[in-house]
Amino acid sequence: MSDHDDLDAPATTSIDLIDEAKLLLIDGHSMAYRAFFALPVENFATTDGQPTNAVYGFTSMLINLIRDEKPTHVFVAWDRSGPTFRTEQYAAYKGTRSASPEEFRGQVPLIHEVLGALNIPHLGIDGIEADDILATITDHAERRGAEVLVCSGDRDTFQLVSDQVTVLYPRKGVSDLARMTPAAVSEKYGVPPQRYPDLAALVGETSDNLPGVPGVGPKTAAKWITTYDGLDNVVASADAITGKAGESLRTHLAQVIMNRQINGLLRDVETALTLDDLARVPIDREAVHQVFDALQFRVLRDRLLQMLPEDEAAAEDVEDLALTVTDLAPGALGGWLAERAGQELGLDVAGKAVQGGGDAWAVAIADDGGTSVAIDLATVENADLDALGAWLADPAAAIAVHDAKATSHALSGRGLTLAGVTLDTLLAAYLCHPDQRTYDLGDLAVRYLQRELPSGVDAAADGMLDIGLDGDPFGGRAAAARAVAVHELAEPLRTDLASRGATALMGQVELPVLATLVGMERAGIAADVPYFSGLESEFDAAVERAALGAYEAIGHEVNLGSPKQLQEVLFVELDMPKTRKTKTGWTTDADALADLFARTEHPFLGNLLAHREAIRLRQTVEGLLKSVAPDGRIHTTFQQTVAATGRLSSTDPNLQNIPIRTAEGYRIREGFVVGEGYEGLLTADYSQIEMRIMAHLSSDEGLIDAFQSGEDLHRYVGSRVFRVEPAEVTSAMRAKIKAMSYGLAYGLSAFGLSKQLSISAGEAKGLMDDYFERFGGVRDYLTGVVDEARGEGWTSTILGRRRYLPDLTSDNRQRREMAERMALNAPIQGSAADIVKVAMIGVTSELERRDLGSRLLLQVHDELVLEVAPGEREEVTELVREQMAAAADLEVPLDVSVGFGRSWRDAGH
DNA sequence: CATCGGACGTA
DNA sequence: CGTACGTCCGATGC
Numbered sequence: 001m002s003d004h005d006d007l008d009a010p011a012t013t014s015i016d017l018i019d020e021a022k023l024l025l026i027d028g029h030s031m032a033y034r035a036f037f038a039l040p041v042e043n044f045a046t047t048d049g050q051p052t053n054a055v056y057g058f059t060s061m062l063i064n065l066i067r068d069e070k071p072t073h074v075f076v077a078w079d080r081s082g083p084t085f086r087t088e089q090y091a092a093y094k095g096t097r098s099a100s101p102e103e104f105r106g107q108v109p110l111i112h113e114v115l116g117a118l119n120i121p122h123l124g125i126d127g128i129e130a131d132d133i134l135a136t137i138t139d140h141a142e143r144r145g146a147e148v149l150v151c152s153g154d155r156d157t158f159q160l161v162s163d164q165v166t167v168l169y170p171r172k173g174v175s176d177l178a179r180m181t182p183a184a185v186s187e188k189y190g191v192p193p194q195r196y197p198d199l200a201a202l203v204g205e206t207s208d209n210l211p212g213v214p215g216v217g218p219k220t221a222a223k224w225i226t227t228y229d230g231l232d233n234v235v236a237s238a239d240a241i242t243g244k245a246g247e248s249l250r251t252h253l254a255q256v257i258m259n260r261q262i263n264g265l266l267r268d269v270e271t272a273l274t275l276d277d278l279a280r281v282p283i284d285r286e287a288v289h290q291v292f293d294a295l296q297f298r299v300l301r302d303r304l305l306q307m308l309p310e311d312e313a314a315a316e317d318v319e320d321l322a323l324t325v326t327d328l329a330p331g332a333l334g335g336w337l338a339e340r341a342g343q344e345l346g347l348d349v350a351g352k353a354v355q356g357g358g359d360a361w362a363v364a365i366a367d368d369g370g371t372s373v374a375i376d377l378a379t380v381e382n383a384d385l386d387a388l389g390a391w392l393a394d395p396a397a398a399i400a401v402h403d404a405k406a407t408s409h410a411l412s413g414r415g416l417t418l419a420g421v422t423l424d425t426l427l428a429a430y431l432c433h434p435d436q437r438t439y440d441l442g443d444l445a446v447r448y449l450q451r452e453l454p455s456g457v458d459a460a461a462d463g464m465l466d467i468g469l470d471g472d473p474f475g476g477r478a479a480a481a482r483a484v485a486v487h488e489l490a491e492p493l494r495t496d497l498a499s500r501g502a503t504a505l506m507g508q509v510e511l512p513v514l515a516t517l518v519g520m521e522r523a524g525i526a527a528d529v530p531y532f533s534g535l536e537s538e539f540d541a542a543v544e545r546a547a548l549g550a551y552e553a554i555g556h557e558v559n560l561g562s563p564k565q566l567q568e569v570l571f572v573e574l575d576m577p578k579t580r581k582t583k584t585g586w587t588t589d590a591d592a593l594a595d596l597f598a599r600t601e602h603p604f605l606g607n608l609l610a611h612r613e614a615i616r617l618r619q620t621v622e623g624l625l626k627s628v629a630p631d632g633r634i635h636t637t638f639q640q641t642v643a644a645t646g647r648l649s650s651t652d653p654n655l656q657n658i659p660i661r662t663a664e665g666y667r668i669r670e671g672f673v674v675g676e677g678y679e680g681l682l683t684a685d686y687s688q689i690e691m692r693i694m695a696h697l698s699s700d701e702g703l704i705d706a707f708q709s710g711e712d713l714h715r716y717v718g719s720r721v722f723r724v725e726p727a728e729v730t731s732a733m734r735a736k737i738k739a740m741s742y743g744l745a746y747g748l749s750a751f752g753l754s755k756q757l758s759i760s761a762g763e764a765k766g767l768m769d770d771y772f773e774r775f776g777g778v779r780d781y782l783t784g785v786v787d788e789a790r791g792e793g794w795t796s797t798i799l800g801r802r803r804y805l806p807d808l809t810s811d812n813r814q815r816r817e818m819a820e821r822m823a824l825n826a827p828i829q830g831s832a833a834d835i836v837k838v839a840m841i842g843v844t845s846e847l848e849r850r851d852l853g854s855r856l857l858l859q860v861h862d863e864l865v866l867e868v869a870p871g872e873r874e875e876v877t878e879l880v881r882e883q884m885a886a887a888a889d890l891e892v893p894l895d896v897s898v899g900f901g902r903s904w905r906d907a908g909h
Numbered sequence: 910c911a912t913c914g915g916a917c918g919t920a
Numbered sequence: 921c922g923t924a925c926g927t928c929c930g931a932t933g934c
Binding site for chain 3: 647
């Protein structure tokens with residue numbers, strides 16, 4: 001291909017065949033407009049309210065096309081506003097089109113930015129429509145032997161279709177594209193592509209406001225065009241055509257002729273573009289990150305980066321660094337490490353993380369010089385293994401690693417202990433961006449280093465820390481690449497942590513608690529399998545009973561687990577009053593069913609509710625039984641980087657949502673028992689920690705007094721609000737106060753309070769006013785916390801853990817108010833999380849210091865569960881009380897209650 | 910086969 | 921129109 005062959009150069013000059021070329025030509029306006037209507041605008045907007053649905057749909061379509069079609073050249077043509085040669089010819093052209101909505105027009109410049117970042121040429125020409133530009137390029141490329149894909153929602157482009165040219169025409173939305181080949185056009189319209197404009201001229205095109213011949217549809221038009229061999233001959237023979245249609249044609253001949261003039265696409269538009277200009281070039285990565293960050297297109301960015309061929313990877317690639325993997329002579333590891341004493345080294349382990357003991361097959365270590373060593377654990381010499389083990393277990397050896405918890409589990413499978421972690425890049429990323437969902441190492445490399453990991457390295461499967469690259473069976477090379485990335489990330493992440501005031505949180509809280517979590521996950525909690533099995537059959541029978549009762553009540557069977565079928569039964573068959581609306585109908589949740597039951601007393605409802613409860617309990621027990629490990633214990637995974645407020649969460653199985661409220665559910669706790677060799681389970685929980693934090697943060701004298709008085713909190717607050725003696729606070733009053741106190745920490749409104757307590761809006765409002773009158777400090781605090789967060793951009797906990805809430809300044813009321821409730825709750829929930837974490841660290845270290853055999857097993861937000869070694873009950877009870885109470889210095893005391901027993905149920909209180 | 914929404918368990 | 925989670929299931933769309 002020559003360097004400069006202008007598109008408008010005479011096509012008769014020597015034509016180089018470029019039959020390897022495949023062009024993707026897109027009508028930008030038409031596809032963006034389709035995307036705008038295909039995707040609901042309310043679901044696509046940046047946090048500051050900029051709509052992005054058209055940008056998203058267009059970009060998504062573009063990425064898919066590039067991925068699936070692998071074009072060698074890509075180009076986007078735009079319409080310009082203003083008159084075109086067609087409107088000059090026919091003033092009403094496209095006259096029926098309403099002006100595009102403001103929300104759409106604002107997105108076109110954003111699409112330009114995306115195309116700029118992707119280095120995709122795009123162009124609009126005054127007075128010319130996008131399809132004419134596309135037709136010109138198509139014509140030229142076709143003559144040079146190239147294959148062309150034209151993506152447009154305008155049917156006029158069908159005239160371009162040939163053996164080499166396919167039009168991709170959106171069927172619905174922008175992802176479902178019909179491939180209009182010559183055969184497809186002929187089949188659909190009964191004429192070959194080059195005659196499609198003939199047909200359109202007769203039939204008319206509503207979207208262009210071109211009227212056709214009344215009474216002539218595609219069938220008649222195709223018949224004429226075929227019979228008379230083209231529109232010219234149809235026109236010439238108009239007098240010979242009989243019938244109503246012929247008559248109609250004769251009266252509309254002028255319109256038909258003009259239609260044909262207008263719908264023919266230009267093929268000789270002058271542009272300065274050459275085919276070479278359209279050839280794909282590597283994207284501008286920096287710009288892509290900037291633009292996609294600004295548009296908040298995380299998933300799309302991942303899809304884009306994933307699709308790019310490796311040869312587009314930046315020259316300065318982690319892969320290159322990883323290639324400097326040093327082959328150490330057997331026995332040399334100890335020396336290599338000794339030479340690097342004092343350096344913080346990057347670590348990565350290829351292996352599998354299992355809480356009870358995983359497996360590791362390769363270890364890689366990266367140093368300050370950008371080189372790394374990889375150790376194959378299957379073939380490693382004893383001397384090297386010893387050196388490795390000593391280094392890993394040395395608390396003084398500084399190690400940076402991504403996901404130290406999983407790494408510890410993998411290493412433990414080989415009997416190795418990980419001790420000296422000075423930075424976990426996963427935790428660091430979480431502290432810096434607590435609202436993100438995932439923190440893949442590859443993403444961090446992109447974000448902080450502007451680099452990509454070699455492909456395959458970051459595609460870790462479930463529970464797998466690494467997978468081997470091609471020709472890298474033991475995973476050492478992949479691990480080396482990751483170790484280098486981790487090592488390089490240490491500095492920028494530390495800087496970021498410091499700038500966010502999170503350095504101490506990392507060093508004093510998250511890293512130490514991580515070590516505690518490793519022990520808790522490894523320990524697990526003993527399960528009484530026969531008990532669970534018995535419970536399972538019992539719940540199973542209850543499910544059966546309730547189902548039969550429900551079927552009997554309505555005279556037929558129904559899937560009780562299907563909200564859709566339930567709606568049919570309740571609201572159609574039984575004609576019950578409608579409940580609250582959901583997106584898909586009317587709710588059938590427990591509250592609504594209980595309400596319906598109260599009103600109708602229909603036996604179906606009672607059985608349905610009983611079925612719901614029983615099936616859920618059975619499910620819970622089944623799940624627990626499935627997760628009992630060979631050691632007879634259940635090892636949950638505590639997620640340390642999931643909850644935006646700083647809490648832990650528990651998965652696989654979730655041991656933080658084991659039932660406690662209902663008597664039946666509570667029985668499940670009896671299956672969590674003390675393990676062999678231990679004396680019992682001890683539970684310790686903070687009472688009313690969130691309200692205590694509220695008292696502390698608000699410095700409200702009344703609330704602080706409440707906690708110092710020793711009086712029951714809600715009774716005390718109730719006596720103030722209702723202006724009665726504490727003894728005169730009725731249980732109804734107390735319940736209202738309790739609901740309100742806790743609701744305040746969640747951003748509860750008077751409306752919400754009235755609904756929850758089933759009282760009038762007026763009464764709820766009065767209750768809140770009275771509350772705030774007596775506890776003005778609370779009100780001041782709550783308004784202050786939102787104001788401050790709006791100004792700063794984030795909320796803070798007592799340990800400085802931030803939550804970023806950009807939506808506080810959103811124009812969208814719903815988003816803004818949601819952010820305000822988050823701002824109210826985050827400091828309270830987050831401070832509680834901080835305190836419990838500090839307590840866990842204190843308990844663990846004190847148990848260790850005193851060389852006790854008791855151990856921490858679970859954390860349930862404000863509760864700790866320990867397994868107590870024989871003879872340690874008293875000491876551990878004291879120790880736990882002390883450590884938990886001392887975890888924070890608040891203006892109110894932290895009250896801890898402790899229980900002890902053989903099962904979690906017995907230990908509860 | 911993957912994803913979404915409803916429902917519901919915990920704090 | 922009260923926060924934070926995880927899990928299950930049926931329905932839906934690829």
